Amino acid sequence: MITLLKNAKVIDPAHGKDGVREDIYIRDGRIIAKPSDTEKIQQTIDLNGKIVMAGAIDMHSHIGGGKVNIARMMLPEYQETKRYTEPEAHICTPSCTHHATPSTTDTGMHYIEMGYTAAFEPAILAVNARQAHLEMGDTPMIDKGGYAMLGNDDYFLRLLAGKADQKAINDYVAWTLHATQTIGIKVVNPGGISAFKFNQRRLNLDENNVHYQVTPRQILQSLSRAVHELGIAKPLHVHCNNLGAAGNFQTTLDTMGASDGIPMHLTHIQFHSYGTEGDKKFSSAAAQIAQALNANKHISADVGQILFGQTVTASGDNMMQHLNAKIANPKKSVIMDIECDAGCGVVPFKYRDQNYVNALQWAIGLEIFLSVEDPWRIFLTTDHPNGAPFTSYPHLIRLLMDKSFRNDAFAKLNLDAQAMSNLTSLNREYSLYEIATMTRAAAAKLIGLHDRGHLGVGAAADITVYTDQADKEAMFSKPDYVFKDGELVVRDGKVVKVVWGKTHTTKPAFDVGVEKGLKDYFDKYHTMQLDNFKISNDEIAQDGRNQVINHMPT
Amino acid sequence: MQTSTTKTVNATCPACGLLCDDVTVSWQGSDAKLDVTVKSGKPCGKTVAFFSRPLNAATPMIAGKPVSLVEAIAYAGKLLQQAQMPLVAGLSTDLAGFRAAYQFAHPTQSNRPQANMMHMNVHSSLRNTKVLQSTGWQTTTLTEVKNRADMIVCIGTDVVHHNPRFFERAVWTDEAMFTDASARKVVYLGGDDLNTAPGVSPKGELPTVLPCATIDLPEVTAALRALLQGKVLKVDAIAGVKVSALTQLIEQLKQAKYAVLIWVAKDLDFPHAELTIQNITESVVILNQQSRAMGLGLGGSDGDTTVNYAHTWLDGLTLGEQDVDAHDLIVWINSFSPDKPMPSVSQPVIAFGHPDTQFTTPPEVFIPVATPGLDAAGTLFRVDSSVVLPLKKVRESTLPTLAEVLLKLEAQLA
Numbered sequence: 001m002i003t004l005l006k007n008a009k010v011i012d013p014a015h016g017k018d019g020v021r022e023d024i025y026i027r028d029g030r031i032i033a034k035p036s037d038t039e040k041i042q043q044t045i046d047l048n049g050k051i052v053m054a055g056a057i058d059m060h061s062h063i064g065g066g067k068v069n070i071a072r073m074m075l076p077e078y079q080e081t082k083r084y085t086e087p088e089a090h091i092c093t094p095s096c097t098h099h100a101t102p103s104t105t106d107t108g109m110h111y112i113e114m115g116y117t118a119a120f121e122p123a124i125l126a127v128n129a130r131q132a133h134l135e136m137g138d139t140p141m142i143d144k145g146g147y148a149m150l151g152n153d154d155y156f157l158r159l160l161a162g163k164a165d166q167k168a169i170n171d172y173v174a175w176t177l178h179a180t181q182t183i184g185i186k187v188v189n190p191g192g193i194s195a196f197k198f199n200q201r202r203l204n205l206d207e208n209n210v211h212y213q214v215t216p217r218q219i220l221q222s223l224s225r226a227v228h229e230l231g232i233a234k235p236l237h238v239h240c241n242n243l244g245a246a247g248n249f250q251t252t253l254d255t256m257g258a259s260d261g262i263p264m265h266l267t268h269i270q271f272h273s274y275g276t277e278g279d280k281k282f283s284s285a286a287a288q289i290a291q292a293l294n295a296n297k298h299i300s301a302d303v304g305q306i307l308f309g310q311t312v313t314a315s316g317d318n319m320m321q322h323l324n325a326k327i328a329n330p331k332k333s334v335i336m337d338i339e340c341d342a343g344c345g346v347v348p349f350k351y352r353d354q355n356y357v358n359a360l361q362w363a364i365g366l367e368i369f370l371s372v373e374d375p376w377r378i379f380l381t382t383d384h385p386n387g388a389p390f391t392s393y394p395h396l397i398r399l400l401m402d403k404s405f406r407n408d409a410f411a412k413l414n415l416d417a418q419a420m421s422n423l424t425s426l427n428r429e430y431s432l433y434e435i436a437t438m439t440r441a442a443a444a445k446l447i448g449l450h451d452r453g454h455l456g457v458g459a460a461a462d463i464t465v466y467t468d469q470a471d472k473e474a475m476f477s478k479p480d481y482v483f484k485d486g487e488l489v490v491r492d493g494k495v496v497k498v499v500w501g502k503t504h505t506t507k508p509a510f511d512v513g514v515e516k517g518l519k520d521y522f523d524k525y526h527t528m529q530l531d532n533f534k535i536s537n538d539e540i541a542q543d544g545r546n547q548v549i550n551h552m553p554t
Numbered sequence: 555m556q557t558s559t560t561k562t563v564n565a566t567c568p569a570c571g572l573l574c575d576d577v578t579v580s581w582q583g584s585d586a587k588l589d590v591t592v593k594s595g596k597p598c599g600k601t602v603a604f605f606s607r608p609l610n611a612a613t614p615m616i617a618g619k620p621v622s623l624v625e626a627i628a629y630a631g632k633l634l635q636q637a638q639m640p641l642v643a644g645l646s647t648d649l650a651g652f653r654a655a656y657q658f659a660h661p662t663q664s665n666r667p668q669a670n671m672m673h674m675n676v677h678s679s680l681r682n683t684k685v686l687q688s689t690g691w692q693t694t695t696l697t698e699v700k701n702r703a704d705m706i707v708c709i710g711t712d713v714v715h716h717n718p719r720f721f722e723r724a725v726w727t728d729e730a731m732f733t734d735a736s737a738r739k740v741v742y743l744g745g746d747d748l749n750t751a752p753g754v755s756p757k758g759e760l761p762t763v764l765p766c767a768t769i770d771l772p773e774v775t776a777a778l779r780a781l782l783q784g785k786v787l788k789v790d791a792i793a794g795v796k797v798s799a800l801t802q803l804i805e806q807l808k809q810a811k812y813a814v815l816i817w818v819a820k821d822l823d824f825p826h827a828e829l830t831i832q833n834i835t836e837s838v839v840i841l842n843q844q845s846r847a848m849g850l851g852l853g854g855s856d857g858d859t860t861v862n863y864a865h866t867w868l869d870g871l872t873l874g875e876q877d878v879d880a881h882d883l884i885v886w887i888n889s890f891s892p893d894k895p896m897p898s899v900s901q902p903v904i905a906f907g908h909p910d911t912q913f914t915t916p917p918e919v920f921i922p923v924a925t926p927g928l929d930a931a932g933t934l935f936r937v938d939s940s941v942v943l944p945l946k947k948v949r950e951s952t953l954p955t956l957a958e959v960l961l962k963l964e965a966q967l968a
Binding site: 064066068069070072073074075076079101102103104105106125127128130131134135138154197198199211322325328331332333334335336337338339340341346523524525526527528529531532539 | 653695842872
């Protein structure tokens with residue numbers, strides 16, 4: 001069957017198209033070239049000049065796995081927000097449920113209703129990958145994938161401390177991608193999660209983990225090189241040391257130089273862009289960070305914007321979350337050490353616009369967005385749910401696209417914070433083309449999804465149709481149509497058909513000899529069998545859902 | 555089935571929350587005796603019993619009389635259509651079984667009423683959930699214990715009654731990355747009828763036992779927490795436990811490189827036991843300000859951790875208690891433990907379970923189903939929550955899985 005989307009106004013940065021009037025043809029879930037006149041077109045939708053983009057891709061959102069589920073369990077009161085008719089404060093969208101811990105069903109539904117067709121869980125503990133896939137498997141409508149966490153696991157740290165050669169590291173990294181069915185590698189507070197288990201409370205880039213006598217810098221060098229040499233698309237996903245600490249921007253700047261020019265992605269960089277100036281010893285270092293991002297072409301980043309209201313922070317960084325637990329709101333938290341593999345910290349937070357630090361965090365995120373020049377290297381995230389629930393994206397997009405709206409919001413903030421931010425001097429307004437770049441084309445390119453994030457012939461027909469409106473929040477809250485793999489699944493912002501997305505992975509080749517060392521390690525130190533650590537395709541793809549796609553490394 | 559060849563399967567044991575996955579089951583033919591071994595040490599009685607259960611002929615029944623599966627499903631469908639407020643209870647099953655049960659309880663296609671759900675271990679699970687939802691906690695997992703813990707404090711429990719191989723697999727291990735395994739310090743604080751023999755080290759070092767009755771643990775753990783906070787107690791002893799002994803325990807905890815405080819919610823069976831668990835977990839929080847310590851809740855079985863976790867992500871909320879009397883039909887699921895009797899109820903019952911399930915009164919409908927990890931493959935969460943393990947199909951069986959039966963029942967109702 002062929003579907004024709006007639007009179008589309010196409011914004012497709014992967015092909016340099018900015019508002020080109022075109023017809024789009026879909027067959028068997030793919031975009032096809034204009035068929036011959038003899039072929040029958042079964043369905044025609046006249047879009048009458050509506051904006052058409054590829055389905056959006058969230059390259060960093062905590063949608064599955066232990067941390068998120070602990071947050072759900074710990075915070076039953078958050079389910080109440082489902083019933084709120086009035087959004088919190090002035091800062092939410094009318095359509096934003098501001099629900100930080102949605103069920104898997106609600107997660108998939110909310111994403112697709114905003115025109116997102118894929119989301120990637122950025123912090124899969126390798127040992128917990130099966131749970132992450134089970135949860136993502138129960139998340140309908142969208143494609144899923146994840147990044148496996150390495151760099152605090154004792155197997156890797158033993159290799160590094162034992163001066164294993166790079167090939168051994170590469171084999172282990174590739175093996176991990178296979179075993180955990182993931183598409184990227186993440187490192188969280190390099191060496192710090194392990195150091196916390198040895199009672200270290202902070203770890204700087206060139207400071208040794210007391211037990212292994214290796215530094216975060218060495219960990220970053222080793223892992224970024226492994227990822228690069230294996231040829232996987234997604235650069236090493238780096239959650240820097242010193243998350244959330246005043247003055248941490250220097251660590252972030254130094255981290256950019258740690259990989260000797262090999263690509264790295266610094267995640268939720270807003271949380272790592274803090275100076276120590278002013279009476280309160282907490283200031284914006286967004287200018288320095290943005291300048292460094294502009295200069296270092298091998299570095300990309302996502303922002304991790306905060307928006308005001310109640311949320312929960314869920315991180316693998318138990319070292320820093322243990323410190324943050326003191327300011328939990330409501331006052332409860334979960335801190336875990338996990339399986340000599342990693343850890344986690346789940347701390348509820350309420351960001352308030354009259355709180356100096358929170359207000360400045362809000363401004364810092366926006367300052368970074370507006371000061372980084374290349375939309376191919378800066379990504380739109382709230383680090384869901386850490387900065388805000390992903391449902392607040394339409395609001396965030398409006399903040400980026402509408403200067404007067406942004407300045408009005410800024411004028412309501414804590415006055416001391418206003419005095420410490422140059423936000424109103426930044427005149428930039430993002431264009432639709434730039435938004436499409438950061439939420440579609442660039443995200444797909446970064447992760448290595450060659451047939452997503454664009455509208456070229458052969459692409460998967462993940463397509464979102466919007467009515468252009470002056471109020472960009474309204475526009476991005478409620479697409480007219482969303483197509484998932486060619487099927488019409490959303491009409492007027494509501495799901496009309498339930499589908500199940502795919503699971504994206506990458507599986508670079510490795511020397512099977514790597515399992516010898518792993519088997520020995522598992523037999524001696526682990527509490528499960530090596531074979532049970534590995535997740536098969538059949539465990540993920542069941543009943544025709546969540547088909548595993550392997551993106552070949554280059 | 556062939557009778558002469560030996561069959562061997564590497565299996566994962568779902569009989570307790572530890573999910574030992576180093577089990578090998580081998581046998582000759584269908585009737586011959588099973589041989590159950592584990593990689594190190596001896597298989598525990600629970601494991602042997604689980605894998606040795608005979609595969610008895612099983613047939614669906616209506617009011618205790620054998621019927622065909624079709625008849626049983628038809629009658630179950632009729633009962634469901636009449637029900638206004640069904641309760642899906644027991645829920646002793648694995649992940650696939652629970653997913654199916656959840657869908658069954660929350661129909662989207664038919665106008666059948668939604669069903670409430672409740673696990674057979676709800677009372678002990680809730681003791682933990684209440685702490686999690688009140689203050690949270692700081693906890694660890696088995697591999698961390700195995701490689702790091704130099705001090706293990708069992709509070710109100712000997713653990714082994716629930717998790718027989720805990721000391722063998724996580725304490726007295728041949729290897730540990732960061733500590734001398736055989737030199738670990740073991741302490742038992744309170745509890746009734748404890749078996750402390752597994753706490754004796756391989757070198758013969760006896761564990762420290764600070765005895766008090768389980769019912770006195772609220773006071774004793776409150777004293778421990780208060781002392782850790784630096785409060786001064788104006789008594790010499792709390793429920794028979796000397797304050798000096800508690801002070802000494804605290805000093806050892808502070809000196810430990812990685813202390814682990816263990817409880818089993820099922821063993822803390824008294825009103826408001828959650829407050830005792832909270833005393834334990836908040837003691838850990840205080841210790842972690844200066845040194846390293848972690849809590850660990852053990853026990854777990856009948857898929858309780860799995861069911862609670864999966865319900866949470868599917869629904870957004872943990873699985874809670876229900877008033878059985880407020881329901882007019884009970885759907886009872888017990889795939890793992892035929893020896894655990896169903897509580898007697900006055901409502902009609904549709905039961906799905908192990909073929910050997912015993913009932914005091916025959917239910918209206920009984921449909922035998924496969925046991926995950928024995929008759930069918932499956933998936934379970936380990937009690938320490940981060941590890942999820944595949945269960946293997948160990949033997950040939952014609953029993954349908956719970957999911958298969960529920961799908962058929964769903965089709966009947968559509």
